[in-house]
Amino acid sequence: MRRSRVSERQLCDAVAEMQRGLVDADLGGGIVKKRVAMKDRGKSAGARTLIATNRGDRWLFLYAFEKAERANITLKELNALQQVAQLFLDLRPEDLNQYAMHWALQEICHEQKIVH
Numbered sequence: 191m192r193r194s195r196v197s198e199r200q201l202c203d204a205v206a207e208m209q210r211g212l213v214d215a216d217l218g219g220g221i222v223k224k225r226v227a228m229k230d231r232g233k234s235a236g237a238r239t240l241i242a243t244n245r246g247d248r249w250l251f252l253y254a255f256e257k258a259e260r261a262n263i264t265l266k267e268l269n270a271l272q273q274v275a276q277l278f279l280d281l282r283p284e285d286l287n288q289y290a291m292h293w294a295l296q297e298i299c300h301e302q303k304i305v306h
Contacts, residue, residue: 196237196254200226202299204239205249219272220244220279221252228256238262242275248286250278 204224215223220242228236238257242250252271255263263271278286289295 195228195256196226196239198299201239201251205241205299208241208243208245208249214238217268217272219268220275221268221271226254240271242271242279244279248279250275 204226208222208224212224213222214225217223217240222241222243224239224241226237226239236257237254239251240253240263242248242252252274253263278289281289286295
């Protein structure tokens with residue numbers, strides 16, 4: 191599978207939409223799915239982003255795939271993502287910052303303070 195071309199700006203815009211209640215699917219376990227438009231394609235033919243969230247101050251991008259590449263994730267993948275989501279959603283902010291220093295986590299949307 192190719193790497194998705196979802197930009198930081200697209201992720202920030204997607205989170206802003208979800209904060210207004212525009213979630214495409216609640217997959218359970220703190221995981222939501224949001225469609226993102228890709229260049230020359232609308233949202234329905236674009237990418238799917240999977241985000242872990244407490245629907246408050248924590249929105250963690252976990253995975254993206256383009257609809258042209260695959261229809262959906264498997265149940266096994268969803269279960270694994272739900273476990274990862276709970277790990278990060280249960281962390282205190284200072285512990286999350288430690289993970290960001292030692293893992294490949296990157297904070298985006300700094301000015302909006304919405305994505306970790």
